[in-house]
Amino acid sequence: MKALVFKLLALFVIVSVAQSQELKVIKFPEAKKLFENKEALFLDARAEKLYKRGTILGSLNLPVNRFQKSIAFLPNDKNAKVVSFCNGFKCEKSDELAHLLQKAGYTNVLVYKGGYPEWKEKSMPLMALKTESDEPKVEESKGEKYQVKGTTIYLGQDKGMIDQFWFEKVVLENLPKNIQLVDIRKEKDFKEGHIKGAINAPWDSKNEKIDLSQISDDKIIVFYCNTGMQSAEAALSLKNRVGKDVFYFDANVTCNKNNCKVEANENL
Template identity: 40%
Template sequence: MKKIMLLLLIGTSFVIAKGKLNIIDINKAEELYKGKKTLFIDARPYKKYQIGTIMGSVNITPKLYEEQKRFLPINRIANIVTYCGGYACKLSDKIAAKLQKAGYKNVFVYKGGYPEWKAKGKPTMGLVRKSKAQTGPYKPTLDPITVNGVQLYLLPEDGEANEDGLVDQFWLYGQMKDGKNPPKGVHIVDTRKAKQYNAEHIKGATNAPFDTKKETMDTSKFPKDGIIVLHCNSGVVSVDARRSIKDEELKKRVFIYDISYVCDKKNKNCKLTPNEAL
């Protein structure tokens, strides 16, 4: 019996229902990405993920799925896009199948994956790699701004400050590396679940979990002074948390710190690594 493939045209993008998998092209992937309500999952091994991945993605591999599934949204109707190393790669198919088995209803497989996304100049990120340009003191690209009495640097985008509240992670990393506390007036807030926060967190950070199902976060205990810098360990949760803030005055002094970190078992030593747009 021949396999039935259903082609659904959506503008210039498409979704192919092949068996149980929904295959999408780069146009549909970008449409979902810009909608900012979709979780992107890189199914490749961690070493490849840390070198370069689609901006805001989390890393969940078929081999480590049971350990990493804690990063998945609670809402089973959330949009999820899986991808890996291109059209010949099957890892994204395997993750998509596991997600569907777990009850997720809106799972898409972007077959072009990271290679195509990067080649088309779409937003990417990766861990800092040593180079001559990164030796010596880091110098921010943009001039500093002052918010609520605190001087900070924002991450540039097309030569100007970005509109998503992303702090220049290299600048803040320089202020906090080697176990230092955050600069005066900078309040680091971990937006992950309390259990994750208690297991490990950046020195000096407090916890304000973002409810991914209700898309809300309790900001009542946020300090009145200085600025609030949200972070998680992938970028996805903290970005959504900031977007959920309805108080526009508060939002003006809330920013995002795009940082990855690993702590020891006693949570005394955390190695911070700022993520870098490639």
């Protein structure tokens, strides 16, 4: 009898955990309705840098790695509707944030997978810090010149960043031979399309690890992803190498097979 009771209790726990992990995903029409009726708090799961460049009007920035420090800004009412969003359909940070919200006791968690890119595309209300794009358009000058491992590169404005405007012009056609591009997305995303010459080394964001064993020591390493967000995380995790021989590319990269479009992100 006791054994049966324990089995039932174990089954109940497993079912309860599984149910708590289920996420309710909403599409643009529902997100728009919640926004216009002021029925939910929108939470931007992206890094602060992307949040500052542009986000859904009135949203709060709550990156996964700052969740515990920022939980005090969340509603006291655990039944309040909250909408987690990120950088589009392939961005998983909104899911990660939603799971953390559920674990914290929030019962009305929604995930808007279209996120900021779709919201912007639909010409919905946005907010952002003033960026260089608000000024008259000028040709971007290259960043500081830096020589490493027999190759000259140009540095971006932040630690570990390769100059995104220079790199945008060379990455598809004239990539220096001593640079190894590393696509840090999941294997399935890499197989769907990636920049020619890149290798795949998926970034393990939970454990903050990346396997670079397949890369020669005489190469400069440049990480990229879809938006620059996770590549920055991966590069900065390698504290002893970032900015020395490990860099990240701060850009939006979209690929269909090996046909890729690259657009450098603006400086703040």
